[in-house]
Amino acid sequence: MAEYIFSSSQHFSELERLQTLERAFDPATEQRLRSTGVSANWCCLEVGAGAGSITQWLATRVGPGGKVTAVDLDTRFIQTLTLPNVEIISGDVRQAAFAPGTFDLIHVRYVLIHIPDVEAVLTQLFSWLKPGGWLVLEEPDFGATRSADSTTASGQSFDRVNQAVIQVFADRGLDHEFGVKLPGLLQKFDLELVSVDSDAHLANGGSGIAKLMKMSTQQLAQTYLETGKVTELDLDRYGQLADDPLAWAIYYATVGVVAQKLRIS
Helix, strand or coil: CCCCCCCCCCHHHHHHHHHHHHHHHHHHHHHHHHCCCCCCCCEEEEECCCCCHHHHHHHHHHCCCCEEEEEECCCCCCCCCCCCCEEEEECCHHHCCCCCCCEEEEEEECCHHHCCCHHHHHHHHHHHEEEEEEEEEEEEEHHHCEECCCCCHHHHHHHHHHHHHHHHHHHCCCCCCHHHHHHHHHCCCCEEEEEEEEEEEEEECCCHHHHHHHHHHHHCHHHHHCCCCCCHHHHHHHHHHHHCCCCEEEEEEEEEEEEEECCCC
Protein backbone atom coordinates (compact mmCIF):
# COMPACT_ATOMS: atom_id res chain seq x y z
CA MET A 1 0.00 0.00 0.00
CA ALA A 2 1.18 3.52 -0.69
CA GLU A 3 1.62 5.31 2.63
CA TYR A 4 -1.79 6.48 3.78
CA ILE A 5 -1.93 10.11 2.75
CA PHE A 6 -3.12 11.39 6.15
CA SER A 7 -0.75 9.24 8.24
CA SER A 8 1.50 12.17 9.19
CA SER A 9 -1.35 14.48 10.21
CA GLN A 10 -1.25 15.99 13.68
CA HIS A 11 -3.34 14.18 16.29
CA PHE A 12 -6.02 16.76 17.00
CA SER A 13 -6.43 18.02 13.43
CA GLU A 14 -6.81 14.47 12.12
CA LEU A 15 -9.23 13.52 14.88
CA GLU A 16 -11.33 16.58 14.07
CA ARG A 17 -11.29 15.66 10.37
CA LEU A 18 -12.39 12.09 11.05
CA GLN A 19 -15.16 13.18 13.40
CA THR A 20 -16.38 15.67 10.80
CA LEU A 21 -16.41 12.84 8.24
CA GLU A 22 -18.43 10.67 10.61
CA ARG A 23 -21.03 13.35 11.25
CA ALA A 24 -21.43 13.93 7.53
CA PHE A 25 -21.58 10.32 6.34
CA ASP A 26 -22.59 8.03 9.20
CA PRO A 27 -26.34 8.42 8.54
CA ALA A 28 -26.00 7.02 5.00
CA THR A 29 -23.60 4.33 6.20
CA GLU A 30 -25.94 3.23 8.97
CA GLN A 31 -28.82 3.02 6.48
CA ARG A 32 -26.79 0.71 4.23
CA LEU A 33 -25.76 -1.42 7.19
CA ARG A 34 -29.34 -1.71 8.43
CA SER A 35 -30.38 -3.01 5.02
CA THR A 36 -28.29 -6.14 5.67
CA GLY A 37 -30.35 -7.00 8.74
CA VAL A 38 -27.31 -6.81 11.03
CA SER A 39 -28.45 -7.92 14.46
CA ALA A 40 -27.60 -9.82 17.62
CA ASN A 41 -24.76 -12.35 17.55
CA TRP A 42 -23.33 -11.30 14.18
CA CYS A 43 -19.57 -11.32 13.67
CA CYS A 44 -18.51 -8.12 11.87
CA LEU A 45 -15.31 -6.69 10.41
CA GLU A 46 -14.79 -2.92 10.18
CA VAL A 47 -11.86 -2.06 7.88
CA GLY A 48 -10.57 1.46 8.47
CA ALA A 49 -12.28 2.25 11.76
CA GLY A 50 -11.19 5.92 11.83
CA ALA A 51 -12.50 7.59 14.97
CA GLY A 52 -14.66 4.57 15.81
CA SER A 53 -18.26 5.68 15.36
CA ILE A 54 -19.33 2.82 13.09
CA THR A 55 -17.42 0.29 15.19
CA GLN A 56 -19.43 1.42 18.22
CA TRP A 57 -22.69 1.39 16.24
CA LEU A 58 -22.06 -2.17 15.07
CA ALA A 59 -21.07 -3.29 18.57
CA THR A 60 -24.42 -2.07 19.87
CA ARG A 61 -26.30 -3.86 17.08
CA VAL A 62 -24.61 -7.26 17.53
CA GLY A 63 -24.80 -7.17 21.31
CA PRO A 64 -22.81 -9.19 23.85
CA GLY A 65 -23.20 -12.39 21.83
CA GLY A 66 -21.65 -10.83 18.75
CA LYS A 67 -18.25 -9.41 17.92
CA VAL A 68 -16.81 -6.49 15.97
CA THR A 69 -13.21 -6.62 14.78
CA ALA A 70 -11.82 -3.19 13.86
CA VAL A 71 -8.70 -3.07 11.65
CA ASP A 72 -6.84 0.16 10.89
CA LEU A 73 -3.33 1.27 10.03
CA ASP A 74 -3.77 4.01 12.64
CA THR A 75 -5.68 2.95 15.76
CA ARG A 76 -4.77 5.97 17.91
CA PHE A 77 -8.38 7.20 17.95
CA ILE A 78 -10.07 3.89 18.80
CA GLN A 79 -7.75 2.57 21.49
CA THR A 80 -10.04 4.13 24.09
CA LEU A 81 -12.90 1.84 23.01
CA THR A 82 -13.27 -0.67 25.82
CA LEU A 83 -16.40 -2.47 24.68
CA PRO A 84 -16.15 -6.19 25.53
CA ASN A 85 -17.35 -7.29 22.08
CA VAL A 86 -14.82 -5.16 20.15
CA GLU A 87 -11.35 -6.33 19.12
CA ILE A 88 -8.92 -3.72 17.74
CA ILE A 89 -6.16 -4.76 15.34
CA SER A 90 -3.49 -2.29 14.29
CA GLY A 91 -2.09 -2.99 10.83
CA ASP A 92 -2.59 -3.32 7.10
CA VAL A 93 -5.71 -5.28 6.20
CA ARG A 94 -3.71 -7.08 3.51
CA GLN A 95 -1.62 -8.74 6.22
CA ALA A 96 -4.63 -9.80 8.28
CA ALA A 97 -5.02 -13.56 8.70
CA PHE A 98 -8.69 -14.32 9.22
CA ALA A 99 -10.01 -17.76 8.49
CA PRO A 100 -12.31 -18.20 5.47
CA GLY A 101 -15.97 -17.74 6.33
CA THR A 102 -15.35 -15.80 9.54
CA PHE A 103 -17.68 -12.81 9.17
CA ASP A 104 -21.39 -12.21 8.72
CA LEU A 105 -20.71 -8.62 7.66
CA ILE A 106 -17.70 -6.68 6.38
CA HIS A 107 -17.83 -2.89 6.07
CA VAL A 108 -15.24 -0.66 4.39
CA ARG A 109 -15.52 3.11 3.90
CA TYR A 110 -13.01 5.27 2.00
CA VAL A 111 -10.16 2.76 2.31
CA LEU A 112 -9.94 0.75 -0.91
CA ILE A 113 -9.25 3.85 -3.03
CA HIS A 114 -5.88 4.10 -1.24
CA ILE A 115 -4.77 0.55 -2.16
CA PRO A 116 -3.06 -0.03 -5.54
CA ASP A 117 -3.64 -3.82 -5.61
CA VAL A 118 -7.27 -3.49 -4.66
CA GLU A 119 -8.52 -6.59 -6.48
CA ALA A 120 -6.36 -8.76 -4.23
CA VAL A 121 -7.94 -7.11 -1.19
CA LEU A 122 -11.44 -7.68 -2.57
CA THR A 123 -10.54 -11.35 -2.99
CA GLN A 124 -9.50 -11.47 0.68
CA LEU A 125 -12.68 -9.78 1.84
CA PHE A 126 -14.82 -12.16 -0.18
CA SER A 127 -13.04 -15.19 1.28
CA TRP A 128 -13.57 -13.95 4.84
CA LEU A 129 -17.34 -13.74 4.38
CA LYS A 130 -19.59 -16.58 5.46
CA PRO A 131 -21.92 -17.97 2.77
CA GLY A 132 -24.84 -15.55 2.86
CA GLY A 133 -22.65 -12.90 4.48
CA TRP A 134 -22.78 -9.22 3.59
CA LEU A 135 -20.25 -6.82 2.09
CA VAL A 136 -20.94 -3.08 2.46
CA LEU A 137 -18.45 -0.90 0.59
CA GLU A 138 -18.41 2.89 0.25
CA GLU A 139 -15.77 4.53 -1.93
CA PRO A 140 -15.30 8.00 -3.45
CA ASP A 141 -15.38 9.07 -7.07
CA PHE A 142 -13.43 12.32 -7.51
CA GLY A 143 -14.29 12.32 -11.21
CA ALA A 144 -17.60 13.89 -10.19
CA THR A 145 -15.95 16.89 -8.52
CA ARG A 146 -16.57 20.38 -9.90
CA SER A 147 -17.52 23.86 -8.80
CA ALA A 148 -21.01 25.15 -9.53
CA ASP A 149 -19.59 28.24 -11.25
CA SER A 150 -16.21 27.95 -12.96
CA THR A 151 -16.43 31.52 -14.29
CA THR A 152 -15.53 32.98 -10.88
CA ALA A 153 -12.00 33.16 -9.50
CA SER A 154 -12.93 30.98 -6.52
CA GLY A 155 -14.63 28.43 -8.77
CA GLN A 156 -11.55 28.23 -10.98
CA SER A 157 -9.33 27.78 -7.93
CA PHE A 158 -11.67 25.03 -6.69
CA ASP A 159 -11.29 23.21 -10.01
CA ARG A 160 -7.50 23.60 -9.92
CA VAL A 161 -7.39 22.09 -6.44
CA ASN A 162 -9.32 19.15 -7.83
CA GLN A 163 -6.72 18.78 -10.57
CA ALA A 164 -4.08 18.63 -7.84
CA VAL A 165 -6.09 15.91 -6.06
CA ILE A 166 -6.24 13.91 -9.30
CA GLN A 167 -2.49 14.33 -9.79
CA VAL A 168 -1.74 13.13 -6.26
CA PHE A 169 -3.74 9.96 -6.89
CA ALA A 170 -1.95 9.40 -10.20
CA ASP A 171 1.48 9.94 -8.63
CA ARG A 172 0.67 7.26 -6.06
CA GLY A 173 -0.54 4.77 -8.66
CA LEU A 174 -4.16 5.14 -7.58
CA ASP A 175 -7.43 5.73 -9.41
CA HIS A 176 -9.25 8.91 -8.38
CA GLU A 177 -12.45 7.52 -9.96
CA PHE A 178 -12.24 4.20 -8.11
CA GLY A 179 -15.75 4.41 -6.67
CA VAL A 180 -17.48 4.21 -10.05
CA LYS A 181 -15.40 1.12 -10.94
CA LEU A 182 -16.31 -0.75 -7.75
CA PRO A 183 -19.60 -2.45 -8.83
CA GLY A 184 -17.93 -3.86 -11.93
CA LEU A 185 -15.06 -5.27 -9.88
CA LEU A 186 -17.49 -6.98 -7.51
CA GLN A 187 -19.27 -8.72 -10.38
CA LYS A 188 -16.22 -10.97 -10.66
CA PHE A 189 -17.21 -12.66 -7.41
CA ASP A 190 -20.13 -14.88 -6.42
CA LEU A 191 -22.03 -11.94 -4.98
CA GLU A 192 -25.51 -10.58 -5.46
CA LEU A 193 -25.33 -6.80 -5.76
CA VAL A 194 -28.39 -6.01 -3.65
CA SER A 195 -28.04 -2.23 -3.98
CA VAL A 196 -25.74 0.15 -5.82
CA ASP A 197 -26.02 3.91 -5.46
CA SER A 198 -23.98 7.02 -6.15
CA ASP A 199 -24.42 10.16 -4.10
CA ALA A 200 -22.85 13.28 -5.63
CA HIS A 201 -22.15 15.53 -2.66
CA LEU A 202 -23.45 18.85 -3.95
CA ALA A 203 -23.16 21.17 -0.97
CA ASN A 204 -22.67 24.79 -0.06
CA GLY A 205 -19.95 26.34 2.02
CA GLY A 206 -20.19 25.68 5.73
CA SER A 207 -21.81 22.26 5.26
CA GLY A 208 -20.26 19.14 6.75
CA ILE A 209 -18.73 17.96 3.48
CA ALA A 210 -17.33 21.43 2.75
CA LYS A 211 -15.75 21.60 6.22
CA LEU A 212 -14.29 18.12 5.75
CA MET A 213 -12.74 18.94 2.40
CA LYS A 214 -11.36 22.23 3.70
CA MET A 215 -9.67 20.33 6.55
CA SER A 216 -8.27 17.76 4.13
CA THR A 217 -6.94 20.48 1.84
CA GLN A 218 -5.28 22.29 4.74
CA GLN A 219 -3.58 19.10 5.89
CA LEU A 220 -2.41 18.24 2.37
CA ALA A 221 -1.59 21.78 1.22
CA GLN A 222 2.12 21.12 0.69
CA THR A 223 1.41 17.89 -1.19
CA TYR A 224 -0.98 19.73 -3.51
CA LEU A 225 1.48 22.59 -4.08
CA GLU A 226 4.16 20.09 -5.09
CA THR A 227 2.00 18.89 -7.99
CA GLY A 228 2.39 22.30 -9.67
CA LYS A 229 -1.36 22.38 -10.31
CA VAL A 230 -2.19 24.98 -7.65
CA THR A 231 -0.84 28.07 -5.94
CA GLU A 232 -1.16 29.32 -2.37
CA LEU A 233 -3.84 31.70 -3.65
CA ASP A 234 -5.83 28.76 -5.08
CA LEU A 235 -5.72 27.01 -1.72
CA ASP A 236 -6.83 30.17 0.08
CA ARG A 237 -9.73 30.66 -2.33
CA TYR A 238 -10.73 27.00 -1.95
CA GLY A 239 -10.98 27.52 1.79
CA GLN A 240 -13.01 30.69 1.35
CA LEU A 241 -15.42 28.91 -1.01
CA ALA A 242 -15.78 26.08 1.51
CA ASP A 243 -16.82 28.66 4.12
CA ASP A 244 -19.23 30.63 1.91
CA PRO A 245 -22.87 29.48 2.30
CA LEU A 246 -23.67 31.02 -1.10
CA ALA A 247 -20.98 28.99 -2.92
CA TRP A 248 -21.95 25.52 -4.15
CA ALA A 249 -19.82 22.66 -5.44
CA ILE A 250 -19.79 18.90 -5.88
CA TYR A 251 -16.94 17.91 -3.60
CA TYR A 252 -17.00 14.28 -4.81
CA ALA A 253 -19.43 11.39 -5.10
CA THR A 254 -19.73 8.35 -2.88
CA VAL A 255 -20.54 5.01 -4.48
CA GLY A 256 -22.20 2.64 -2.04
CA VAL A 257 -22.56 -1.08 -2.70
CA VAL A 258 -24.42 -3.60 -0.55
CA ALA A 259 -23.68 -7.14 -1.72
CA GLN A 260 -24.47 -10.60 -0.37
CA LYS A 261 -22.27 -13.65 -0.83
CA LEU A 262 -24.09 -16.48 -2.52
CA ARG A 263 -24.72 -19.44 -0.24
CA ILE A 264 -23.51 -21.92 -2.86
CA SER A 265 -20.37 -20.96 -4.80
